[in-house]
Amino acid sequence: MSIRTRLIIAVVVAILLAAGGIAATLATRAAVTQANKRNNLVREIVTQLLALNILRADYQLYRSDRARVQWENEQKRLTALLAEASTLFPGSDATIKRLRDDGATRRRLFEALVSDYQAEATGKGDPKMGAEIETRLVDSLLVLSQSTIDAANALAARSQSDLSGAQNLSTALATVFVALLGLVVLAMALLVSRTVLSSLGKLKAGADAVAGGDLGTRIAVKSEDEIGAVTDSFNHMTRELQALRNNLEEQVDSRTLDLKRANEELDAYAQVISHDLRGPLSAALLSNALLKDSAQDANDEELRGEMVENADMVVRNLVTAENMVTGLLKVAEAGQKPHSVTDVSISEVVGDLLQERKASIDETSTRLNIDKDLGTIRADRTQMYQVFSNLIGNCIRYNDNPEPVIAVNYLGMEEGSHLYRVCDNGSGFPEDDIDKIFRPFFKGAGTLGTGIGLSIVDKVILAYGGWIKASNEDGACFNFAIPDWKSG
DSSP: OOHHHHHHHHHHHHHHHHHHHHHHHHHHHHHHHHHHHHHHHHHHHHHHHHHHHHHHHHHHHHOOHHHHHHHHHHHHHHHHHHHHHHHHSOTTOHHHHHHHHHHHHHHHHHHHHHHHHHHHHHTOSOHHHHHHHHHHHHHHHHHHHHHHHHHHHHHHHHHHHHHHHHHHHHHHHHHHHHHHHHHHHHHHHHHHIIIIIHHHHHHHHHHHHHHTTOTTOOOOOOOSSHHHHHHHHHHHHHHHHHHHHHHHHHHHHHHHHHHHHHHHHHHHHHHHHHHHHHHHHHHHHHHHHHHHHHHHTOSOHHHHHHHHHHHHHHHHHHHHHHHHHHHHHHHHHHTSOOSSEEEEEHHHHHHHHHHHTHHHHHHHTOEEEEOSOOOEEEEEHHHHHHHHHHHHHHHHHHOOOSSOEEEEEEEEEETTEEEEEEEESSOOOOGGGTTTTTSTTOOOTTOOSOSOHHHHHHHHHHHTTOEEEEEESSSEEEEEEEEOOOOO
């Protein structure tokens, strides 16, 4: 039988027990409510009988119409209570019938007492005979009252007993159903503990071992239910993972060797190409300079001017080509590991490059907002200089605000990286250019140079495992993170 089937059976049994308990509770609660109503009503009847005794004594003492009217009203209320009791107690209840008969007798005796007092008050009756009648009527009322109160108390005791019995039955039924439900829940807990939790514990231990790298882990759980199926799947998975890892390790070693060889060949190729291209370019520049000098000696003025113009155009193109070759070499070098790692004070780096660019800053009246403490990074100082020099240089060169401002802020550490922001208050980047500005040789509209500065920044930061993002925040803004260099 599967775990699911066993759990469904246990849940159904628990639901049936809960439903039975609720039904029994509702039934006994109705009985308790009925017994409680009877008990309260009988107590009211006893209280009413005592009140009638007090009012009868008050009338006997003062013979006032007020006391008589009050007695009659309370007698009516007692009659109403007895009528209500007839609906709550069985119709054949002898005590209720006796109380009702006693009520009629009580009313008749009280009316006779009232008539005797009225006859005496008007002088129509014999005083001696009236006193005898009064004594007899009062004695009868007292005996009747005591007898009625005794019957009512007996009825109250019986009602209290019925109420206690109903309450005890309700408590007993609730206890039985709660105990049965508890046993079912306990059985379910034992089922889950024995068949599920212990197996899940083994599965978790196996998963933790696999997560820790031990793919040779196997789980020994033998069962014909869902847990057994999961265990078989887990063991099959670990066998396949172990085979894949063995194969993957061989492939990674092979690919790593190939990649290392390719990088070494690429670096050597870049160095050779840069060196080989710069040689012919330098020779071409020299030859062009000689050609220009020779053109100065030409006799034909028009020919001389044309030769000089062509020579100047050749020079411009050769210089551009040489700059591009130099830039290509710098971009290749930017992504390499640092040569000399020290604790670099970024405040000193920024201070040095601002001093170098003082003339441009003064010429444009640029205001500087530089944090006093820009932190210290474990890095190559030259590479950090390249990062901040290119970013701050861009802000100086392309800030078109008539009152230019440049801000350099250190935002502290986050997840092991130093966070920085370099911003200006110019018109910012064209939105279409933001995703392209870190590409080598990309030049946006209105920009000068070779377009490698930001590419160098990007490669240096990526070499350290950091990130950089350009955005428009009331001007061009660069947010970037640089971790401390970790050898190896």
